[in-house]
Amino acid sequence: MIKLSRPQCPNQEALRTNYKHPDNKAVLILASHDKCMYCESKVSHTYYGDIEHIKPKSKFPGLEFDWGNLGYVCARCNGYKSDKYDEANPILNPYDEDPETHIVVLGAFFAHKDNSTKGKITIEEQSGVHLNRPALIERRQDRINLLKKVIGACAKLEDSAKEAVLESIKPEAEEDKEYSLCVKALLKTEGID
Numbered sequence: 001m002i003k004l005s006r007p008q009c010p011n012q013e014a015l016r017t018n019y020k021h022p023d024n025k026a027v028l029i030l031a032s033h034d035k036c037m038y039c040e041s042k043v044s045h046t047y048y049g050d051i052e053h054i055k056p057k058s059k060f061p062g063l064e065f066d067w068g069n070l071g072y073v074c075a076r077c078n079g080y081k082s083d084k085y086d087e088a089n090p091i092l093n094p095y096d097e098d099p100e101t102h103i104v105v106l107g108a109f110f111a112h113k114d115n116s117t118k119g120k121i122t123i124e125e126q127s128g129v130h131l132n133r134p135a136l137i138e139r140r141q142d143r144i145n146l147l148k149k150v151i152g153a154c155a156k157l158e159d160s161a162k163e164a165v166l167e168s169i170k171p172e173a174e175e176d177k178e179y180s181l182c183v184k185a186l187l188k189t190e191g192i193d
């Protein structure tokens with residue numbers, strides 16, 4: 001999960017009756033770089049993705065067509081979250097606050113920062129979007145392993161070649177890349193940032 005910026009709603013008229021109108025959905029997809037706003041999985045690789053209500057419409061019917069309450073998510077995060085939302089203890093909304101204030105990355109795993117109840121609630125299966133679900137850890141670990149392999153192979157290169165390869169790895173931590181929070185942490189540990 002990374003900090004996101006909410007764009008303007010391009011089609012206010014459609015939003016009044018259709019919270020997932022294609023004009024508006026397209027902009028929300030771009031805003032989270034075609035990734036789930038919670039788990040950073042690329043969504044359109046496997047299906048069309050969902051526009052979901054950050055505060056569920058079953059509990060907040062008045063927010064069904066509220067632009068600030070919509071986001072692009074994968075089916076897994078949407079499924080986990082739907083009936084668990086607790087107004088007194090909401091999960092992290094990456095459009096409103098920086099997840100890194102609440103979450104720390106340990107390799108392919110996420111942990112909550114000291115004293116962050118919100119981080120804990122967000123990560124755990126029973127209360128949030130289960131950011132340490134096995135399938136996600138596997139995908140994040142694959143990404144880490146691939147990059148570590150490249151970094152390891154660089155050790156054999158002469159300095160200028162090594163520098164060129166390491167420089168070309170840096171964009172892998174950019175926000176449009178899958179699991180960028182993990183990659184950013186890895187590159188920092190490896191001194192490539």
Ligand SMILES: [Zn+2]
Pocket residue numbers: 036037038039040041073074075076077078
């Ligand atoms: Zn997700």
